[in-house]
Amino acid sequence: MGKVAAEIESRLVAALSPQALDVIDDSHHHAGHAGHRGDDAESHFTVALTAAAFAGLGRVARQRLVYAALGDLVAADRVHALRIMARAPGE
Numbered sequence: 896m897g898k899v900a901a902e903i904e905s906r907l908v909a910a911l912s913p914q915a916l917d918v919i920d921d922s923h924h925h926a927g928h929a930g931h932r933g934d935d936a937e938s939h940f941t942v943a944l945t946a947a948a949f950a951g952l953g954r955v956a957r958q959r960l961v962y963a964a965l966g967d968l969v970a971a972d973r974v975h976a977l978r979i980m981a982r983a984p985g986e
Contacts, residue, residue, distance in 0.1 A: 903968065910963070946983070
């Protein structure tokens with residue numbers, strides 16, 4: 896796991912205490928596209944997580960929680976693209 900992926904994982908664990916969490920670096924699929932920095936730079940990710948914090952929330956509210964947890968990683972463009980699959984337990 897790369898440095899940015901590890902930071903994503905750490906922040907999501909601290910903020911949302913997920914029961915399940917996968918952070919996948921998809922950057923290699925985007926070579927030559929906007930936001931890809933070249934070499935081994937991490938820029939595009941998929942996060943799949945299950946957390947009680949998502950219970951009763953719609954898709955947009957769940958995504959907002961994830962973005963809030965990641966804060967400056969997204970704002971500073973360290974994460975160019977983020978695919979979020981957020982579920983509540985039992986879904």
